[in-house]
Amino acid sequence: MKVMIAGFVAALVIAALAPVVLDQFGWSSAERWSSETSVRLD
Amino acid sequence: MNLKIFSAVVFALTTLLFNPGWAQETPSVDRTSTGGAQTLEDIMARQKQLEVDESFRSENLGDPANAAPITGPLGTQGGTSVADDYRAIRYNKIDPSTQVRGPAVDVLIQDEGMDWLQLREGPVLTYGGSAILGIILLLALFYFIRGKIRIAGGPSGTKIERFKAIERFGHWLLAGSFIALALTGLITLMGRSFLIPVIGHEAFSPLAIGSKWVHNNIAWAFMLGLVLTFVMWVAHNIPSKLDWQWIRQGGGFIGKGHPSAKKFNAGQKIVFWTVMVLGFSVSLSGLSLLFPFEMPMFASTFELVNSILGTDFPTALAPHEEMQYANIWHSIVAFLMMVAIIAHIYIGTVGMEGAYEAMGNGQVDLEWARQHHDLWVEEVQAKQGKGESS
Numbered sequence: 001m002k003v004m005i006a007g008f009v010a011a012l013v014i015a016a017l018a019p020v021v022l023d024q025f026g027w028s029s030a031e032r033w034s035s036e037t038s039v040r041l042d
Numbered sequence: 043m044n045l046k047i048f049s050a051v052v053f054a055l056t057t058l059l060f061n062p063g064w065a066q067e068t069p070s071v072d073r074t075s076t077g078g079a080q081t082l083e084d085i086m087a088r089q090k091q092l093e094v095d096e097s098f099r100s101e102n103l104g105d106p107a108n109a110a111p112i113t114g115p116l117g118t119q120g121g122t123s124v125a126d127d128y129r130a131i132r133y134n135k136i137d138p139s140t141q142v143r144g145p146a147v148d149v150l151i152q153d154e155g156m157d158w159l160q161l162r163e164g165p166v167l168t169y170g171g172s173a174i175l176g177i178i179l180l181l182a183l184f185y186f187i188r189g190k191i192r193i194a195g196g197p198s199g200t201k202i203e204r205f206k207a208i209e210r211f212g213h214w215l216l217a218g219s220f221i222a223l224a225l226t227g228l229i230t231l232m233g234r235s236f237l238i239p240v241i242g243h244e245a246f247s248p249l250a251i252g253s254k255w256v257h258n259n260i261a262w263a264f265m266l267g268l269v270l271t272f273v274m275w276v277a278h279n280i281p282s283k284l285d286w287q288w289i290r291q292g293g294g295f296i297g298k299g300h301p302s303a304k305k306f307n308a309g310q311k312i313v314f315w316t317v318m319v320l321g322f323s324v325s326l327s328g329l330s331l332l333f334p335f336e337m338p339m340f341a342s343t344f345e346l347v348n349s350i351l352g353t354d355f356p357t358a359l360a361p362h363e364e365m366q367y368a369n370i371w372h373s374i375v376a377f378l379m380m381v382a383i384i385a386h387i388y389i390g391t392v393g394m395e396g397a398y399e400a401m402g403n404g405q406v407d408l409e410w411a412r413q414h415h416d417l418w419v420e421e422v423q424a425k426q427g428k429g430e431s432s
Contacts, residue, residue, distance in 0.1 A: 001402060003207050007214025011222065011263035018259040027333070 078102055079125075100133040102126070145335035146361035158366035166370060167232060170377035177381045181388045188295065191394040198409040202422065204400040209274055213401055216267030216317075219260045224380050226253035226260075231373060261328050268321045278305040279314045284417075294414070305418045309389075316382045320375050327372040331365065338364040340371075 071083045078098060087094050104122030122130075130136045132151040140147050205213070229237065230253055238246050285308035291301040293309050301307070306314065330337040341364065344355035359367070390397050396410035411419045 003210040003404070004214045004218075004402070007211050007216075007267075008218040010211070010215050011219040011260055011267075014219075014263040014266065015256065015259035018262045 073098060096133075099129055100135070103130045103135055149360055149362055152360055152362045154360070154363050155366065158363075158370065161370055162231070162373070163235070166373050166377075167235065170373060171232065173377055173381050174384070177384050181385060181393075185388075185392065190392065191295070193395050193407060193410050194300075194413060195409065197396065197407040200408040201405040202408050202411050202419065203404055204406040204411065205404045207404065209271075210401055210404055212267055212270035212274055215263055216271055219264035219267055220379070220383065222256055222260045223264055224376070224383075226257040227373075227376055229253040230257065258332060261325070261332065264321070265325050268318070268325065272318055275306070275314060276318075279311045281308075281311060284308075285311060300413045300416075302417055303415050304421070305415060307414065313382060313386050317379065320379045320382070324372060324375045324379060327368045327375065330368040331372060334365060335361045340364050340367040 071081055073079065073081055075081065080099065084094055104126030106122065109122065127136075128151070131138065132153065138148045138150065229249060233246055233250055233253075237249070241249075282304075284302060284304065288301040288303055288308040291299055293307065294300045326339065330339055338359070338361065341357050341359045344359075345357045347353055348355055348357065356363075390401065396407050400406050408419070
């Protein structure tokens with residue numbers, strides 16, 4: 001039972017850390033396709 | 043009298059013959075009233091699923107030589123009208139450039155998106171949902187006919203370690219993330235059809251946003267769990283002659299005998315390879331969806347399939363089409379996995395006495411182990427006799 005809960009908690013921890021880790025590799029859904037040469041209207 | 047009947051039959055047949063509903067293609071349409079644009083007949087023909095020759099639109103891209111001056115009434119932009127431009131965009135007759143940065147931004151109109159939407163909202167949702175309900179009903183029926191598979195003679199009271207903590211951790215990491223992915227995936231696919239009518243848009247919105255976040259991020263835990271369990275169990279899941287005997291005896295589900303098995307019997311091996319193959323496939327299509335336009339896979343896959351099977355799958359796919367294929371494939375494979383896992387959950391819980399403990403605390407009853415995995419018990423006891431760990 002403890003191992004089962006540990007597995008579930010680990011899945012949630014990985015899910016929470018995934019966006020942070022992906023950001024470190026330059027993947028961000030908010031900024032991934034913008035660049036200095038992009039034309040921004042906002 | 044006979045002549046009248048004959049005339050009536052000829053008239054009826056002639057009427058049917060000229061009815062467009064009987065034709066494979068619509069007859070040529072006079073479009074002078076719309077200046078060459080589509081008519082009501084074109085629209086009605088499409089609604090009847092008839093083939094409509096689109097060349098009157100795809101070839102009608104404007105003629106700069108005969109263009110109206112920009113200063114005149116309904117003047118063009120110096121050669122082609124806005125409608126001409128959009129037809130050219132729709133039928134991919136231009137080479138657009140854009141200042142927007144990113145993949146696939148030069149695709150402005152993509153007709154195949156409608157096919158994807160109809161497939162997703164239609165057969166995928168209907169057959170997928172039916173498959174899940176079907177397996178639940180089938181298992182309920184099996185339970186009422188066969189009942190719980192008991193330990194013959196009752197439990198011995200002696201325990202044997204079936205799975206180590208790391209094995210159970212890998213299993214539950216995979217299982218927990220899969221259940222979360224299945225539920226959030228179903229909410230994403232079916233929420234519009236089944237949840238919004240019940241709970242409304244306001245309640246569904248945060249549920250959908252949360253589902254998307256969970257689905258996108260817990261996918262990494264699923265992939266890690268898949269790798270962990272593969273590494274730990276692949277050696278025990280290589281098919282052998284024993285599996286054939288197990289299958290021939292119905293795995294002990296039918297009748298009262300218990301065919302011999304090592305650590306995993308043929309049924310468990312089928313579940314293992316189903317999860318691995320489908321899990322790998324659903325992960326690949328999931329990655330393709332997670333990184334839009336950056337991991338296109340279907341054009342090259344179709345090319346390979348065509349070269350092997352001589353099929354004619356399309357190999358020139360627009361970036362969005364790649365995503366649409368990935369989405370449909372992701373859903374189909376996920377439904378197949380859900381069906382297999384529901385059956386797995388059944389046999390691991392209510393379907394068989396003593397089975398849950400294997401993954402619950404890792405300790406199973408020795409009598410259960412002897413009845414379902416006799417050769418594995420012998421192996422473990424032989425190793426213990428030599429002072430080795432199982």
